[in-house]
Amino acid sequence: MARYILRRVLLALPALFGLVLLTFVLTRVIPGDPAATLAGDSATPAQIADIRARYGLDRPIWEQALVHVKQVLTGDLGSSIFSGRPVIEEIGFRLPATLELTFFALFLATAIGIPLGVVAALNHNGPVDQLVRLISVGGLAIASFWLALMLQLVFAMEWDVLPLRGRVEVELGTPPLRTGFLLIDSLLAGRLDQFRDALWHLVLPAVTLCLPGLASIARFTRSGMLEMLQKDFVLYARAAGYGRFRLYAIYVLRNAVTVTVTQIGLLFGALISGAVAVEAIYDWPGLGTYAVQAILSADYKALLAVTLVVGVVYAAVNVLVDVVQALVDPRVAEDIR
Amino acid sequence: MIALRRLLRDPVACFGLLLVLGALFIALFAPWIAPYPEDAYESHIMQRLRPPSAEFPFGTDNLGRDILSRVILGTRSALVVAVAVVGASLLIGVPIGLLAGWRDGWLSDVLMRLTDVFLAVPQLILALALGQLLAPGLSTAMLALALTYWPFFARTVYAETRRLRTALFVDALAGIGASTTRILLLHVLPNAAPAILIRATIGMGFTILTAALLGFLGVGAAPPSPDWGLAVAEARQHLPEAWWFPTFPGLAILLLVLGFNLLGDGLRDIADPRLRRSRH
Numbered sequence A: 001m002a003r004y005i006l007r008r009v010l011l012a013l014p015a016l017f018g019l020v021l022l023t024f025v026l027t028r029v030i031p032g033d034p035a036a037t038l039a040g041d042s043a044t045p046a047q048i049a050d051i052r053a054r055y056g057l058d059r060p061i062w063e064q065a066l067v068h069v070k071q072v073l074t075g076d077l078g079s080s081i082f083s084g085r086p087v088i089e090e091i092g093f094r095l096p097a098t099l100e101l102t103f104f105a106l107f108l109a110t111a112i113g114i115p116l117g118v119v120a121a122l123n124h125n126g127p128v129d130q131l132v133r134l135i136s137v138g139g140l141a142i143a144s145f146w147l148a149l150m151l152q153l154v155f156a157m158e159w160d161v162l163p164l165r166g167r168v169e170v171e172l173g174t175p176p177l178r179t180g181f182l183l184i185d186s187l188l189a190g191r192l193d194q195f196r197d198a199l200w201h202l203v204l205p206a207v208t209l210c211l212p213g214l215a216s217i218a219r220f221t222r223s224g225m226l227e228m229l230q231k232d233f234v235l236y237a238r239a240a241g242y243g244r245f246r247l248y249a250i251y252v253l254r255n256a257v258t259v260t261v262t263q264i265g266l267l268f269g270a271l272i273s274g275a276v277a278v279e280a281i282y283d284w285p286g287l288g289t290y291a292v293q294a295i296l297s298a299d300y301k302a303l304l305a306v307t308l309v310v311g312v313v314y315a316a317v318n319v320l321v322d323v324v325q326a327l328v329d330p331r332v333a334e335d336i337r
Numbered sequence B: 001m002i003a004l005r006r007l008l009r010d011p012v013a014c015f016g017l018l019l020v021l022g023a024l025f026i027a028l029f030a031p032w033i034a035p036y037p038e039d040a041y042e043s044h045i046m047q048r049l050r051p052p053s054a055e056f057p058f059g060t061d062n063l064g065r066d067i068l069s070r071v072i073l074g075t076r077s078a079l080v081v082a083v084a085v086v087g088a089s090l091l092i093g094v095p096i097g098l099l100a101g102w103r104d105g106w107l108s109d110v111l112m113r114l115t116d117v118f119l120a121v122p123q124l125i126l127a128l129a130l131g132q133l134l135a136p137g138l139s140t141a142m143l144a145l146a147l148t149y150w151p152f153f154a155r156t157v158y159a160e161t162r163r164l165r166t167a168l169f170v171d172a173l174a175g176i177g178a179s180t181t182r183i184l185l186l187h188v189l190p191n192a193a194p195a196i197l198i199r200a201t202i203g204m205g206f207t208i209l210t211a212a213l214l215g216f217l218g219v220g221a222a223p224p225s226p227d228w229g230l231a232v233a234e235a236r237q238h239l240p241e242a243w244w245f246p247t248f249p250g251l252a253i254l255l256l257v258l259g260f261n262l263l264g265d266g267l268r269d270i271a272d273p274r275l276r277r278s279r280h
Helices: A003-029 A034-039 A044-054 A061-074 A089-121 A127-138 A144-158 A181-187 A193-229 A232-239 A245-282 A288-295 A300-328 B002-009 B009-029 B067-102 B106-120 B123-133 B138-165 B168-175 B179-216 B229-237 B244-271
Strands: none
Touching: A003 A044, A003 A193, A003 B123, A061 A127, A089 A127, A089 A181, A089 A245, A089 A288, A089 A300, A127 A144, A127 A193, A127 B244, A144 A245, A144 B179, A181 A193, A181 B168, A181 B229, A232 A245, A245 A288, A245 A300, A245 B123, A245 B179, A288 A300, A288 B123, A300 B106, A300 B123, A300 B168, B002 B009, B002 B067, B002 B244, B009 B106, B009 B179, B009 B244, B067 B106, B067 B138, B067 B179, B067 B229, B106 B123, B106 B138, B123 B179, B138 B179, B168 B179, B179 B229, B179 B244, B229 B244
8 A cells, every 4th residue: 555655646746747847838938028027017128127137037948947946846936926925935824724615615525425426326217316416417507606606695695694704703813823724723722612603604615615526426426326236246235135224335335436536536626726716705815815816916926836836735635535545445556557 | 310319308408408509599699689789888877786677687787787688698708718618629639639549659648648737737727827927808718728628638539549449440440551640530530529529518518617707707708798707796796785686697607507518418328328427
């Protein structure tokens, strides 16, 4: 298993290296003249030349690429053009908020999606199955930003049962920063009121964000279950007198969810993208709002860093998912290419 | 033909087809269907934010424009964007998939690693970055979407080509002296077409969603164009009073994307009945 994990990590490296190069290409080649963008619309040619020299943009392109790679590897992603602070610091502050939201959404999607898929498969082509089909196709068709707005309209504005925006009530204060995850930090500080408040704030954003994931997970679990239910071992186990619940919940499901687990890894990318919209609407102080701010203020350093960090997190999650999959289904670890 | 007949036998897929055809019809004849076609660009401040009524079935927006008309007029741009983006993604992704799938070797490896890199960046973030680095606008958004969607086609075509290149009929063709180009274009590609078509149908729905999101975030369509995502963004400041303002453009997005997704689902069933609408 340790060898498998090592190989899986090594396999992720070329993609990450490519990502670093891609971000370089994005900033230096495609946009025409970043110096002119940086200097602003009213800059004189002399100012532009000055900026070009300061950022090393007058160097040969391969030299710039090397410098870029070196900076990224040493964690030096430059300073935000907007705030002047190192972007890596600003991102480190915001990443936990996004991760807390995405992990919670992923948890909801899995906790609801897998049972839905199982129930649908056990009622193949019945009314429950059709309902799950509707949810799984419809969930992928709803624009998350629109759903967020509609949920806000109903639950926060009309009925006033859930908070409209943000991560905490200001008057309750925040727990001392340890992990950056408010749910964990508030428990560590023994502040149940803050924990409840953080949880309430998490409900609407997480529900909005989890829907597409829930749809895919239900779908994959359903198809995996259907495939497994036709296997001989199921027939044998039934004949041997295994209880239905034990058979379905343990033996069939375990074999059926391997595809679902891979899918969860791929979903994570979609969740991060979805988080941009969801965060923007619920004023969630995470990477998504940061990215949107970076766009509005033309802060290309910040945007670049977000792209990189998200890419790295995405790669890490996919490695993690593969490892989980290998734990669920040990055969996977054996036939990696 | 057989495929079409089978599709028509699946009521849910039919519903999807109906939604897509309906949207196509609306897009083609939008200026004649819309009750107030001039509301694409004109504003009437005196009648702003009116709730739905017989005169304005979907109400009016913050500039007094009829929302029904704007939803109808927005159908065209939504479809045009989706077709353009999916078309461009096909043009990039299919040749790369064919090339990488046909031969082993360094070129195949490089192409597929490149595909992996593009897949490793969440699409929206890359689209946002591109949209910002180039000038924000609809054409940039389309370019960004195409640049981030082609890997899905490359992957699909790659897998299909891999599967087909060991097929007996391909060996036979090579045996009677057919050139590689001929085999790829006239034999492998048509056999990969169902998978590509399914991917493209789902891609249409996905592109419409993402384009609407880019419009919502301000890096897509620019005002005063009757874009659905843009309308939802403009509506934000007028909640909770004007509930109808974001509701109807959002429903339009939902229905059109639902149409493409259901259709894609149905097509997948036909291509692979074993799975009975199950695989993604």
